[in-house]
Amino acid sequence: MLKSKPPKPGEPRLRPAQRNASSRDGQPQSSTRERILDIALELFVEQGYDKTSLRDIAERLGTTKAALYYHFERKQDILLELHLRLHALGKEALEELERLEDGQQRADAWPGLVDRFIDQVLENRELVLLHQRNHNALEELTNTERHQAENEDIEQQFRSVLESPAIPLAQRVRMACSLGAVVGALVGGEKLFGDVPIEDVAEQVREAVRDLLGAGKGAGSAGTAPRH
Numbered sequence: 001m002l003k004s005k006p007p008k009p010g011e012p013r014l015r016p017a018q019r020n021a022s023s024r025d026g027q028p029q030s031s032t033r034e035r036i037l038d039i040a041l042e043l044f045v046e047q048g049y050d051k052t053s054l055r056d057i058a059e060r061l062g063t064t065k066a067a068l069y070y071h072f073e074r075k076q077d078i079l080l081e082l083h084l085r086l087h088a089l090g091k092e093a094l095e096e097l098e099r100l101e102d103g104q105q106r107a108d109a110w111p112g113l114v115d116r117f118i119d120q121v122l123e124n125r126e127l128v129l130l131h132q133r134n135h136n137a138l139e140e141l142t143n144t145e146r147h148q149a150e151n152e153d154i155e156q157q158f159r160s161v162l163e164s165p166a167i168p169l170a171q172r173v174r175m176a177c178s179l180g181a182v183v184g185a186l187v188g189g190e191k192l193f194g195d196v197p198i199e200d201v202a203e204q205v206r207e208a209v210r211d212l213l214g215a216g217k218g219a220g221s222a223g224t225a226p227r228h
Contacts, residue, residue, distance in 0.1 A: 033071045036061060037085075040078045045129045049079060049137040079134070080141050086127045087150055089120045094157040103166030110161075110175050111213050114182060118202055118209075121186050125198065132190040178209045 039060050043052040054075055058065045072078050093113045097106045121128060131138060141147045162172045185192065185205045193201050 036068065036071055037078060037081055041082055041126055041130060044079070044082070044134055045126050049075075049134040076137075076141070076144075079137060080144065080147060082127065082130055083138060083141060083147070084150060086124070086131065087154060089124065090117060091154050091157065093117055094154065094161065097161050098157065103164035106161055106164065107167045107171055107175065110178070111210070114178050114209055114213075115206060117179075118182055118186065118206060121182065122198065122202055128187050129190065131187065174212050178212050181205060181208055181212065 036057065040052070040057050043056055043060065052075075054068055055065050057078070058068045061068070072081075093116065097109060097113065100106045100109060142151075162176055164172070167175075182205055185201060185208075186198070
């Protein structure tokens with residue numbers, strides 16, 4: 001599995017799991033649960049979600065299929081948890097923006113947050129590969145109640161930033177486009193740019209985002225709401 005580098009100061013990060021309750025095998029519940037998710041991620045990326053069984057996961061974990069049911073009743077539940085890990089990368093960045101009171105402060109912080117989001121996409125490459133290689137299985141999650149709730153929550157956070165009249169419309173559009181550039185180029189499809197290393201693509205994405213957001217500074221001042 002890819003190892004994440006230490007986060008930069010102020011970088012949004014995944015919250016550590018609570019590790020106080022014990023599972024039936026004597027290990028902390030959250031620790032066992034996270035190991036199941038990590039192993040499932042490896043297998044889903046290596047051989048695909050459809051070709052991976054709960055027995056495969058249990059065998060690599062060194063436990064029984066019955067023990068797996070204590071944490072996850074269905075394989076789809078495991079996939080959903082892994083999908084939400086990717087959600088968490090962007091969600092906590094949006095929460096950081098929401099803590100800023102002024103709309104223009106949020107706009108000013110946006111480039112740095114997008115840059116750190118690119119870092120996190122690179123650090124969590126296996127999560128990205130999971131989404132690229134198991135698109136059909138992930139599509140089946142869209143109608144689940146929990147997925148819909150999580151998706152609506154993050155969309156509402158995104159809208160709360162972009163609907164602010166304190167930020168010129170042209171700048172808000174560029175903010176949305178910058179995130180779309182990251183997702184489209186780095187998450188959208190495997191080998192989208194052939195055999196070019198993902199790190200090289202990421203550097204080009206960073207430059208494109210800087211150009212896009214830089215072009216938006218001071219744009220749209222006419223006919224837009226002033227700063228609050």
